[in-house]
Amino acid sequence: MARKPPKGYFVRGQFVAYGSAEDAHWRRAAKGDVDISKTDRKKQSAYVQQLGQRLLELPAAVLRTLALQEALLQALEEARRLGDFEARRRQLQYVGRLMRSLDDAQIAAIEAALAQPHAPRAEDAARQRLAQSWCTRLLDDDDALLAWRDLEPQADWQRLRTLIRQARKDAAASAASEPTGAATSRARRELLRHLQQVLQQRAADAAAPFPIT
Template sequence: MPRKPTKGYWVRGHFVAYGSEEDSELKRAAKWDADLSKTDLKKRSAHLQAVGEQLLTLKPSLLQGLDLPPSLREALAEAKRIDDFEGRRRQLQYVGKLMRQLDDALVATIEATLAEQHRASAAQTERLHAAEHWRERLVADDAALDAWRELEPDADWQRLRALIRQARKDAQVHPDPAPGQAQRKGRAWRELFQHVRAVLDAHESPSTVARP
């Protein structure tokens, strides 16, 4: 019994089967063509390409939480493995193509997840800067301990004072370096930073870790 021919249509000399992935993409593109200008389409395509590339920077735990098609997950994994510049560029173009096949709801979810990671990263950077500022002030000014009590009222004050005194001694032993040389810091300087950072990280609101 002869096999029933596949139904479809021809596009620029290429046969497209009804119901295929390519058919869905062409229909979606046709809808965009009806609703959007060519400039809008180019901007949207470039945006989705960029979002697809940003997925490569997403933490594994956040990436796992996204309901991505298997083909896109495989394409992203392959892009991470490719070292060759041209090969990686072509693979990222393929990632962009797959991104254009996603529905708007999933794209919005991806963008929200990327924004969530960005906010977390920005908050962490802010805490690092605050920790550096607190350390410098604690070493430079005894009165800074009074302000620090608001953040760590139950601190081991004897240990903290000893750590600050040692950090000051380290700064005297290792003065400011000559131009072009890295400044050497002692163990107490690093431990003081780690202590301050741990306390600041324990606070949920960024406003509570603002620089003094």
């Protein structure tokens, strides 16, 4: 019978097997017990921040099984409640700071929960909500297009502006009970579909997170 490949992760392009001496080194590094590079510390921080954001994907019943500190649970609840983009971003940064106080066992429990079958569906739902939020911002605020540039630097800006302009016109016509109201859905759906595709591609292209467990 073929042997199963060892489990582990990559650090600076090198494979680190779980339970190895290198694994023990990086576990200590994650706790600050050994000196590591500034770049690796940034990777650790980004990974923990990402885990904190992904906790929003988990159902409340699953969160309760993780024995998280009350301050973190309250911070997550507040992040769910916030609708303002900037306020939510700041709240998620706070969640990330709280996440850095968790120990290895708690991080491992979170990773295990996110690896369960419900996690991908929750992630898709979260991305859908984000796309909906961006769609609303783009239709309501001209400055939002400048903010979107950070997510899609190579966008076809003429096409995006055309979609936004048409969706606004159709929305106004629909509100006035004009027959062209049906076009509202088409224009907005096309814009929303584009936003979803960009967000999905960004998620697929994201670098593998730096594991600390």
